[in-house]
Amino acid sequence: MxxxxxxxxxxxxxxxxxxxxxxxxxxxxxxxxxxxxxxxxxxxxxxxxxxxxxxxxxxxxxxxxxxxxxxxxxxxxxxxxxxxxxxxxxxxxxxxxxxxxxxxxxxxxxxxxxxxxxxxxxxxxxxxxxxxxxxxxxxxxxxxxxxxxxxxxxxxxxxxxxxxxxxxxxxxxxxxxxxSLEKSPFSIGRLAVTPGIGSEYFNASTGDGNEGETDMHGPWQSSFGLHPVESEMNGGPGLSIGDIKGIAGPEGRGKQDSGVKAATATDVLTVDPKPVPQTDAAQTGKQAFLRETPTK
Missing domain, CATH: 1.20.1260.10 (Ferritin, core subunit, four-helix bundle)
Known part of the structure; x- marks a missing residue:
């Protein structure tokens, strides 16, 4: 009232x-x-x-x-x-x-x-x-x-x-x-983001600018477990999209997923029309959460 x-x-x-x-x-x-x-x-x-x-x-x-x-x-x-x-x-x-x-x-x-x-x-x-x-x-x-x-x-x-x-x-x-919610600062909703790429800061603005601009560095590239990754256009490996399906190393980079069901909306960039069973997807989401959630 x-x-x-x-x-x-x-x-x-x-x-x-x-x-x-x-x-x-x-x-x-x-x-x-x-x-x-x-x-x-x-x-x-x-x-x-x-x-x-x-x-x-x-x-x-x-x-x-x-x-x-x-x-x-x-x-x-x-x-x-x-x-x-x-x-x-x-x-x-x-x-x-x-x-x-x-x-x-x-x-x-x-x-x-x-x-x-x-x-x-x-x-x-x-x-x-x-x-x-x-x-x-x-x-x-x-x-x-x-x-x-x-x-x-x-x-x-x-x-x-x-x-x-x-x-x-x-x-x-x-x-x-x-x-006071006592959650991880970056735990949005109930499921964690895909492991691997969640910690990669992608250097997507490269090259010398018209007004003397150059690549800058700051804590936003290395805090909270982040690490910088160079763009393929700049001679780097690019984002580890292959890590979503567990392919480690350079051979997994830039490759599309083939069968792993996305656990969150963040993962839709690699969803394949042939998803794995729901139980496996749920387990994948649980393991991702355990790996990505910081301990206090």
Missing amino acids: YHHIKKMMYTVNVGTPDVRFGNMLLEQFGGANGELAAAMQYTIQGWNCVDDLARRDLLLDIGTEELSHLEVVGALIRMHLKPMKENREAAEADPLICIAGGGGVDLRNSMGNAWTADYLKITGELDVDLRSNIAAEARAKIVYERLINYTDDPGSIDTLQFLMTREITHMKAFSAALE
């Missing part, structure tokens, strides 16, 4: 209305990284989370708070758009908002595009959804940070800083929830 309390989560004050800025603020009302998208995403994820009541509670807590953020953003937008109701020149600056929306908020972004459920990232897999939520909070934080750069109104800046800070709070909460 939802209950609305007639009190804003944050008191909004606008000294000098700015229709142009009010239009920009619509991005956080009906945009891809806005408060409605966050509220719907977290709430629906929570409703789907029937096997983990603790994290279900987390998702519903934050999803509900995002609705209160939507109310705050809406109040800020209406204050900035108020001149549209009183000034013809301001109204003509954006006919869509003035004529279609009456100078108020609408579920559209700053470019006038309608809100869509396509903005939502919901998979029903808790660890995957939590990662999406962390990224969503990071994107929203950046949008608020950029919006602050386009206004000099102290009250608007204070409101946006409040909202931006709460995005960071939510990032911390979602990150803690993800870490």
